[in-house]
Amino acid sequence: MWILRLTQTVCAMSSATPNIAVIGAGPAGLMAAEILAEGGATVTVYDAMPSVARKFLMAGRGGLNLTHSEDLTAFLSRYREAAAWLEPAIRAFPPQRLREWCEALGEPTFVGSSGRVFPVAMKASPLLRAWLRRLDGRGVRFELRHRWTGWDSEGRLTFRAPNGPRAIVADAVVLALGGASWPRLGSDGGWVSVLAAKGVAIAPLRPANCGFTVAWSDIFRGRFEGQPLKGIALSFGDRSARGEAIVTRGGLEGGAIYALSAELREVIAQTGEAILHVALRPDVSPAELIARLSAPRGKQSFSNVLRKALQLSPVAIGLLQEVAKSQGLSLSSLPPERLAALINSVPVRLTGTTGLAHAISSAGGIAREELDEDFMLKRLPGIFAAGEMLDWEAPTGGYLLQASFATGAAAGRGASKWLKL
Structure with missing residues (x-):
């Protein structure tokens, strides 16, 4: 009857300062810790890794895309089916407030040409260091190398710790354990079985913002692995995306691919494959393509015609x-008519995803109906959840970090x- 004990403990508190456990030291967990510490609670953050926010730091290697500057209505639409669920939380802590929060930590931000928001420092480490100093100043403690394993029969949190098993009493708990992408950075989805054993409904964790496998020939793979297809447009069904894709040893990845990954993933799961169409010169009209292809070739090789007349890169020609x-x-x-049509609708057969371990993020997680409006688990009073362990997904572009x-x-x-702080 550990839930009853937890409730009784909280109800019995008077002048005593409540003790809160935050499990997971990524952006969601650290933000929850900051809010709770501001309210006067004693907060301890537990994490399985030897240092905090490892995935956050990795994201910073590419410039740390914190959020996006677009209109909030458009911004919220990026969360698709989860938009209505996440809207109150995002409106309460919107992109502009996130930027102000960074500024208060001494890390100003700027809006890039694509509308994405980055710290001026273009990396995560200065922001994280400033944040940790603030948390330390507010009394937040950290217990690292502590892997959460659930609860014991008395309702205490249990951990595998450096010196052996530990049991912790907490007045409330915030779970922010992430999804299951890049497990070597700490989020391995191990919490799924713990919560499922308590009857919590959890949508299966699946790769999101991921690459896809393609059965390249040895010749194509050997020549073009690692090369980018730039300035392309991708389409699948009624969805499209602009940007670039990278040819990998086993398939394709990159920003434009990630934007369509949810639809592609679901169709592949149902049918075993998906046909992605690649427009190599999306800004050139069919008529213009046909005219260029119909011009006399002289003694030029066909590859030179494609390269000079259409400005196709070697990797684009190779894909054709x-x-x-x-x-x-x-x-x-x-x-010319048929070739022009092919150039702007190259069908590439995708056969699978590159898997959770290499995905930028994950879909699935704690189902919406399991949480109340305050993100408390209805089955487990006093236990709250946040971040990527919830059942939502979003494209890259700042939406992932903003929702976390x-x-x-x-x-x-x-x-x-809940604690009446």
């Missing part, structure tokens, strides 16, 4: 040749409210 060969076609024999910060703040406020 790869797909044409798989279909038994000779590019040089195709009439916002739900962490919401869970912190929810725990403060």
Whole structure:
């Protein structure tokens, strides 16, 4: 009857300062810890890794895209089915407030040409150091190398710690353990079985913002692995994305691919494959393509015609040749009209995802109906959850971190409210 004991403990508190355990030292957990410490609670953050916020630091290697500057209505739409659920938390801690929070830590931000928001320092480490100094000043403690294993029969939190098993008494708990992408950085989804054993409904964790596998020929793979397809447009069904993709040894990845990953992943799960269409020159009209392809070639090789007349890169030409060969076609024999259509709709057969371990983020997690409006688990009073362990997903572009910060703040406020801080 550990839930009853937890409730009784809280109800019995008077002048005693409540003791809060935050499990997970990523952005969601640290934000919850900050909110709770501001409210006067004694907060201890537990994490399985030897240092905090490892995935956050890794994200900073690419410039640390914190959030996005677009209109909030458009911003919220990026969360798709989860938008209505996340909206109150994001409106309470919107992109502008996140930018102000960074500024208060001495790390100003700027809006890039794409509308994405970055710290001026273009990395995570200065922001994290300033944040940890603030948390330390507010009395937040850290217990690292503590892997959460659940609860014991008396309702105490249990951990595998450096000196052996530990049992911790807490007046409330915020779970911010992340999803299951990049498990070597700490978020391995081990919490799923712990909560499932308590009857909590959890949508299966799946890769999001991930790459996809393609059965490249040895020739194409050997020549073009690691090269970018730039300035392309991708389409799948009624969805499209602009940007670039990287040819990998086993397939394709990159920003434009990630934007369509949810739809591609679901179709592959149902049918075993998905056909992605790649427009190599999306800004050139069909008529213009046909005109350029119809011009006299002289003594030029066909590859030189594609390179000079259409400004196709070697990897783009290679992709055309790869797909044409798989279909038994000779590019040089195709009439201009058909070749022009192929150039802006190259069908690439995707056969699978590159898996959770290499995905930027994960879909799935604690189901919406398991949480109340304060992000408390209905089955487990006093236990709150935030961040990527909840059942939502979003594209890259700042949406992932924004929702992690916002739900962490919401869970912190929810725990403060429950404790009557």
